[in-house]
Amino acid sequence: GKIFIPKQKPVQTFAEEKFSLDPELEEALTSATDTELGDLAAILGMSNLITNNQFCDVVGSSNGIDKDSFSNIVKGEKMLPVFDEPPNPTNVEETLQRIKDNDSRLVEVNLNNIKVI
Known part of the structure; x- marks a missing residue:
């Protein structure tokens, strides 16, 4: 048989869109704190900017605003170490x-x- 040679497809390039915001909105976004940006990310559903616990704290409340606000937007949560169990002393043959x-x-x-099994 013949050797398969895939057809070369042209690479699609996307032009970066230029847009401008209202001066008030531009000023509000540039002067926003991390907490305010985290709240905005939760409202917009951008879950990759906040942790699950932070998202559940705000969304889990009855109206979404009972909790204070998000903290530690970039900081990850500390994971608890999982230790290996000691080897089982059971003699399999016996x-x-x-x-x-x-x-x-x-x-x-x-x-x-x-370990033997």
């Missing part, structure tokens, strides 16, 4: 033999977190 022998003293078998 336990398997006890299961085969139908040992009445064997009540429960835990094979979680065994």
Whole structure:
């Protein structure tokens, strides 16, 4: 057969739109604090600018304005470390033999977190 050669598609370029804002709006946006910008981001649904907890704090209230305002717009939340569990001391061969022998003293078998398996 023939070797597949994909057709070259022309690359679409988008021209940057030039726009101007009302002087009052321009002044309000340039002088806005991080808290005010966070509130605006929540209203506009721009969830990538705020954390889930911040979004739920404002949206979860009855009318959306009961809570104060957003804080830590750029700061991430501290994650709690997850530690590895200690290895399971169960002897797999011995336990398997006890299961085969139908040992009445064997009540429960835990094979979680065994490095050999």
